[in-house]
Amino acid sequence: MTVSRRNFLGATGAMTLLGAGVVSGRTAFASVPEAPTMTEAVMQPPLVPTSGPDYNPVVTLNGWTLPWRMNGEWKEFHLVAEPVVREFSPGMVGHLWGYNGQSPGPTIEAVEGDRVRIFVTNRLPEHTTIHWHGQLLPSGMDGVGGLTQPHIPVGKTFVYEFQLRKSGTFMYHPHADEMVQMAMGMMGFFVVHPKNPAYRRVDRDFVFLMSSYDIEPGAYVPRVAEMTDFNMWTWNSRVFPGIDPLVVARGDKVRVRFGNLTMTNHPIHMHGYDFKVSCTDGGWVPEAAAWPEVTIDCAVGQMRAFDFVADFAGDWAIHCHKSHHTMNAMGHELATFIGADKKEVAKKIKRLVPDYMPMGTAGMADMGEMEMPLPDNTLPMMTGFGPFGPIEMGGMFSVVKVREGQATGDYKDPGWYQHPSGTVAYEWTGQSQKAERREAPVFDKSQTAEVTVVKPGGHPSSKNQHNNH
Numbered sequence: 172m173t174v175s176r177r178n179f180l181g182a183t184g185a186m187t188l189l190g191a192g193v194v195s196g197r198t199a200f201a202s203v204p205e206a207p208t209m210t211e212a213v214m215q216p217p218l219v220p221t222s223g224p225d226y227n228p229v230v231t232l233n234g235w236t237l238p239w240r241m242n243g244e245w246k247e248f249h250l251v252a253e254p255v256v257r258e259f260s261p262g263m264v265g266h267l268w269g270y271n272g273q274s275p276g277p278t279i280e281a282v283e284g285d286r287v288r289i290f291v292t293n294r295l296p297e298h299t300t301i302h303w304h305g306q307l308l309p310s311g312m313d314g315v316g317g318l319t320q321p322h323i324p325v326g327k328t329f330v331y332e333f334q335l336r337k338s339g340t341f342m343y344h345p346h347a348d349e350m351v352q353m354a355m356g357m358m359g360f361f362v363v364h365p366k367n368p369a370y371r372r373v374d375r376d377f378v379f380l381m382s383s384y385d386i387e388p389g390a391y392v393p394r395v396a397e398m399t400d401f402n403m404w405t406w407n408s409r410v411f412p413g414i415d416p417l418v419v420a421r422g423d424k425v426r427v428r429f430g431n432l433t434m435t436n437h438p439i440h441m442h443g444y445d446f447k448v449s450c451t452d453g454g455w456v457p458e459a460a461a462w463p464e465v466t467i468d469c470a471v472g473q474m475r476a477f478d479f480v481a482d483f484a485g486d487w488a489i490h491c492h493k494s495h496h497t498m499n500a501m502g503h504e505l506a507t508f509i510g511a512d513k514k515e516v517a518k519k520i521k522r523l524v525p526d527y528m529p530m531g532t533a534g535m536a537d538m539g540e541m542e543m544p545l546p547d548n549t550l551p552m553m554t555g556f557g558p559f560g561p562i563e564m565g566g567m568f569s570v571v572k573v574r575e576g577q578a579t580g581d582y583k584d585p586g587w588y589q590h591p592s593g594t595v596a597y598e599w600t601g602q603s604q605k606a607e608r609r610e611a612p613v614f615d616k617s618q619t620a621e622v623t624v625v626k627p628g629g630h631p632s633s634k635n636q637h638n639n640h
């Protein structure tokens with residue numbers, strides 16, 4: 172199989188293809204294939220195979236597929252582990268580690284039965300390896316530094332060779348100084364297509380990896396020692412509104428595949444449809460056993476794929492159902508002021524801080540539209556504007572855009588859905604019923620409960636004991 176160089180170079184992003192592409196016949200093993208690199212977080216068109224077994228290539232949200240060359244019966248790829256600058260969403264970049272210019276690295280696609288030879292060059296400041304998560308391969312190709320191979324030293328290139336024994340949904344990531352290297356964004360998708368191109372074939376096939384970062388407002392480098400308190404919840408190291416929409420034509424068979432390399436689980440929920448869970452990193456779920464869901468949880472270190480037929484036109488939200496994971500960096504440490512009257516306190520603060528504005532007394536929705544000065548290189552907590560106003564989301568959120576007549580292979584954002592008249596929720600303008608409202612309970616000092624404080628050590632403290640006399 173060969174890469175269509177023309178198709179590849181016709182891509183929209185700024186890609187530097189350093190002499191890679193088609194190499195026919197046997198090349199001397201001494202030559203390492205060139206390592207293409209990507210400089211922008213822009214979704215590239217699928218890399219359509221022009222020879223060899225046919226398959227429908229995947230689309231990587233805000234990403235791209237790694238070109239390869241044939242060398243005899245080997246399909247050769249070249250990954251370069253290196254520091255990268257990744258834009259999370261317009262207005263914020265992270266200084267991460269990744270592969271070939273981006274985090275995550277480029278998606279690797281191949282076909283069941285292929286022999287793959289993957290060159291890995293280490294341009295990080297420390298050693299690394301790559302583990303091929305989910306692949307069935309010789310133990311010595313499994314990429315666990317110290318256990319199955321020596322680590323790849325700084326500046327060196329190692330070669331991994333194995334045959335792809337089954338099709339499915341996989342990923343790659345380092346197995347060396349893992350806490351640091353994954354917290355810095357080192358990971359990539361690895362899709363193996365079935366040998367039979369008709370098997371479980373879909374028209375559009377989207378992939379993304381979930382990763383999380385702790386980047387303090389104003390900073391650029393993630394705090395790698397963080398274990399639980401992340402503030403950037405990403406798909407392919409992007410946050411809403413920077414995540415590509417999933418654009419499909421009405422009637423398409425659609426697959427969405429994702430993997431989780433964060434430190435917690437993510438229940439991925441899609442609106443407007445029920446779908447069938449079709450594949451995990453363990454393999455295909457037999458069609459008769461694929462179970463229906465509208466939310467599928469993806470635990471740490473797992474991959475899930477679901478399929479649906481895009482029968483219903485519209486703009487359908489797709490997001491993690493943990494509400495803190497659909498928020499961006501600013502605001503996670505806000506106190507709750509719902510129901511509090513902050514007017515008096517605001518007057519006092521304004522004497523000291525003239526810009527101060529009280530927020531959150533009716534909820535936090537006002538933050539979706541607020542424009543207040545932010546520190547450099549950070550994003551508001553909730554953001555993104557739709558045709559009806561602020562969407563009040565961030566983080567792991569995107570939109571499945573199902574459109575009548577979207578051309579095959581066209582992934583361009585078609586804009587907002589034009590709802591047929593009479594199909595949008597509307598304001599009631601007729602006569603209102605008098606609403607019965609409960610008053611908030613009034614704090615009554617005469618009803619104060621008596622409390623006896625018992626200190627550790629056992630006996631009621633005489634100081635804190637309530638005196639009834």
Ligand SMILES: [Cu+2]
Nearest residue numbers: 437491493496
């Ligand atoms: Cu989540």
